[in-house]
Amino acid sequence: MPLPVESQPLVIFGPPSLDYDFGPEHPLSPRRFGPGIELLRAVGAGRFEPPPRATVEELRRVHRAEYISTVQMLSEYPDAAAMAGFSRWGDDPPFYGMHEAAATVGGGSLAAMDAVLLGRALHAFHPGGGLHHAMPTYASGFCIYNDVALAIARARDAGHRVLYVDLDVHHGDGVEAIFRRDTQVLTISFHETGLSLFPGTGFVEDCREPETEGTAVNVPLQPGTSDSSWLEAVELVVPPLARAFRPTILVSQHGSDSHALDPLAHLRLTTGAMSEAARMLDRLAHEHTGGRWLATGGGGYDVYRVVPRAWSLVWLAQAHADVPPRTPDDWRERWAPDAARHDQSPPPDEMLDPAGLVSPESRQVSERNLETARAALDCSLRALRELTPG
Numbered sequence: 001m002p003l004p005v006e007s008q009p010l011v012i013f014g015p016p017s018l019d020y021d022f023g024p025e026h027p028l029s030p031r032r033f034g035p036g037i038e039l040l041r042a043v044g045a046g047r048f049e050p051p052p053r054a055t056v057e058e059l060r061r062v063h064r065a066e067y068i069s070t071v072q073m074l075s076e077y078p079d080a081a082a083m084a085g086f087s088r089w090g091d092d093p094p095f096y097g098m099h100e101a102a103a104t105v106g107g108g109s110l111a112a113m114d115a116v117l118l119g120r121a122l123h124a125f126h127p128g129g130g131l132h133h134a135m136p137t138y139a140s141g142f143c144i145y146n147d148v149a150l151a152i153a154r155a156r157d158a159g160h161r162v163l164y165v166d167l168d169v170h171h172g173d174g175v176e177a178i179f180r181r182d183t184q185v186l187t188i189s190f191h192e193t194g195l196s197l198f199p200g201t202g203f204v205e206d207c208r209e210p211e212t213e214g215t216a217v218n219v220p221l222q223p224g225t226s227d228s229s230w231l232e233a234v235e236l237v238v239p240p241l242a243r244a245f246r247p248t249i250l251v252s253q254h255g256s257d258s259h260a261l262d263p264l265a266h267l268r269l270t271t272g273a274m275s276e277a278a279r280m281l282d283r284l285a286h287e288h289t290g291g292r293w294l295a296t297g298g299g300g301y302d303v304y305r306v307v308p309r310a311w312s313l314v315w316l317a318q319a320h321a322d323v324p325p326r327t328p329d330d331w332r333e334r335w336a337p338d339a340a341r342h343d344q345s346p347p348p349d350e351m352l353d354p355a356g357l358v359s360p361e362s363r364q365v366s367e368r369n370l371e372t373a374r375a376a377l378d379c380s381l382r383a384l385r386e387l388t389p390g
């Protein structure tokens with residue numbers, strides 16, 4: 001039985017979501033919204049609201065005024081000299097209207113958080129959000145304004161204790177940096193080790209740094225990691241930390257660039273592990289936060305084969321609905337020519353990838369990852385106990 005629309009998870013999406021666009025050659029493409037939103041509708045999503053634009057005052061909660069002015073200036077004059085993380089040939093090339101576009105991504109996560117805080121939605125999902133690298137004073141890694149941090153700050157201002165779980169293949173460095181001194185926010189990031197991937201940070205030892213002790217947990221994983229040890233690491237670390245931290249709201253980032261088919265990184269997950277992780281987060285939300293849960297998208301650069309299914313699996317977990325075995329025929333037929341036109345592989349038949357998609361990871365990789373996960377867990381449990389004696 002499909003849920004009545006008013007009790008469905010809220011999805012934030014509308015035409016302005018497409019405006020966040022660094023240009024046709026950039027990997028973070030708004031083309032993903034076409035097949036992504038259509039697959040969401042096909043699996044049952046029916047409750048959509050467009051993202052409003054965050055005000056400058058709202059942005060100032062996590063960004064410095066000078067940085068926002070710089071973004072506004074470059075947004076009008078994108079050909080100006082490189083500054084504040086922006087450069088024409090870098091990861092964040094300025095584009096006309098980018099202040100408005102990025103403030104709208106921020107506003108989308110704020111609106112999703114407001115819906116959860118006001119009880120209008122138990123779970124909310126902002127697929128265009130998850131810009132976790134943006135820093136208070138500079139743009140980084142395709143991220144201009146940090147919508148995730150804006151949403152967490154909104155929850156903090158309402159008196160909540162926030163557990164943030166970042167599943168993107170890249171370290172959630174911006175969110176971590178913004179809340180590293182806030183003992184009421186615990187950030188946990190699973191990512192490919194910074195030794196082989198941008199942004200080059202996020203190590204287990206950060207747990208013992210005075211500033212991040214008890215506020216930041218990092219689980220860097222080996223290149224070649226596949227479902228088994230990734231999921232084992234997530235399941236080993238997150239539930240005990242949720243019990244120890246006792247959050248009142250959950251925020252998660254579901255970048256799908258950890259997938260084996262993603263062109264920009266070196267983990268080898270399938271959609272199976274992504275789905276399991278989302279379902280685990282749903283259980284934790286019901287167990288610890290009265291169900292309050294905001295999920296965002298994130299990275300993900302295989303527009304037809306990976307991103308749409310990854311988004312749908314997050315929504316299905318939030319809707320407490322089973323995963324259909326197959327993607328709809330008409331959805332595949334609709335998007336296969338579009339994929340071909342962009343030299344991309346066509347959308348796949350199955351929601352969950354077949355077991356043979358990736359060969360099993362090596363024993364060395366599994367062992368390294370589990371050692372890392374155990375060390376991260378031990379260190380942060382100790383730190384949390386010191387922060388909340390008794």
Ligand SMILES: [Zn+2]
Pocket residue numbers: 123282283285286291317318319320
């Ligand atoms: Zn739920």
